[in-house]
Amino acid sequence: MNEWTGIWANLILILAAVFAFSAMLSWIERRLLGLWQDRYGPNRVGPFGVLQIVADSIKLLTKEDWIPPFADRAVFVLAPAIVAVATLLAFAVVPLAPGIGVVDLNIGLLFFLAMSSLGVYSVVLGGWASNNKYSLLGGFRAAAQMLSYEVFMGLALMGVVMLAGSFNLRDIVAAQENLWFCIPQVLGLATFAVAGIAEARRLPFDLPESENELVAGFHTEYSSMKFGLFFIGEYVGITLISAMIVTLFFGGWLGPLLPPLVWFLLKTFIVIACFVLLRAALPRLRYDQLMAYGWKVMLPLTLVNLLITGAVVLSMA
């Protein structure tokens, strides 16, 4: 009984926290972008504009929820749900602090990779079901981008797995007690961060969306809360990737003085801020550059990282 209430409390609190934080992220991102572009961003609704998200959700919920007559109805409705569900499910394995976290899977890392890859179905199906040339192009790009970046996303993490000797995320955090993996695995961190940005479809790699070439890419035809779900899915994705970067490379909840949960949230927020900084600073890559970069630079880098880590682990053993 007691055990179950603990699990449910964890589950509901984490779900609520992730949703609330991802919603707030739209405000945080706009304020940060404003800060780095010498302007303010939304600061009218509530103190410092924190209630902007309330205004935005009211707007989204009261908009006409239109399904184009030429769309594939069932898939069109299903697609936005997939991205939100998949990314939220991946959050189940993220260890926030000792004792806080939904499940303690011994293949946590693989579960995360599987769930974050499922997210692409949402984009591809959404683009396909819209039955619109721009959406379809966005879906194509998403598929190609995921294929090429998924490959080294998994490989980039294998160095961490080798060093920690486990797929369990709690064990991986515990293995960073003495030295965070961002130092021995600096190449892994770099490649995983790049793959993570591509996975979350964030700015230097937001080709599926690319609003100035493809209208709005895969979600051109989406309106109202279906669009809102894509939106939330994207922000949950950013939070997820940031949380994973922190867990795998920056020692998760480890840190002096402050309580573990605070450390975890602080680190995650800093990584998210870096994501926003990337968006503020870098232009979008061209499609062929994206592919060439993925296959010719990032994949060899991860393989080199894997070889070096393997050699070091062997020689230490």
Next chain:
Amino acid sequence: MWNSLKTMWIIFLHMFHRRVTIEYPDEKPKIPPRWRGRIILSRDPDGEERCVACYLCAAACPVDCIALQATENEHGRRYPEFFRINFSRCIFCGYCEEACPTDAIQLTPDFEMGEYNRKNLVYEKEDLLIDGTGKYPGYNFYRVAGVAIGGKSKGEAEKEAPPVDPRSLLP
């Protein structure tokens, strides 16, 4: 790669720059005096309408937002019977002001003309006419022009010589 990191660093440093936003309704922007905003009709120093209803502004207007009808008073002064500017069409180009021979029509630095009802953007003469001389103080068209009106006949304008009588033999 190095370039990208450098870009990110430069953008990051923008955190410490001054923000350029002027938070408009709370903080009024500084508007230069030659700003082309709401159009007014000015009066001469004697308090009479400057407009002589020559239609040049209406002819110059690229969007045809000015409508007027000329008429004459008992002194022979031309003035517009009505003068109407449709500000929902006006593009604030200032051509009317350039065309005006009597400095009557002028653009002002006021731009706060928002209305909920489109019809309220049609300004009639009583909305346009102001009490002062606007940007050009001291100018009075009928006092410098050679045209005769009641109370001022030919040759009585400022710097105007009396008319030459061609029938007279005297030089």
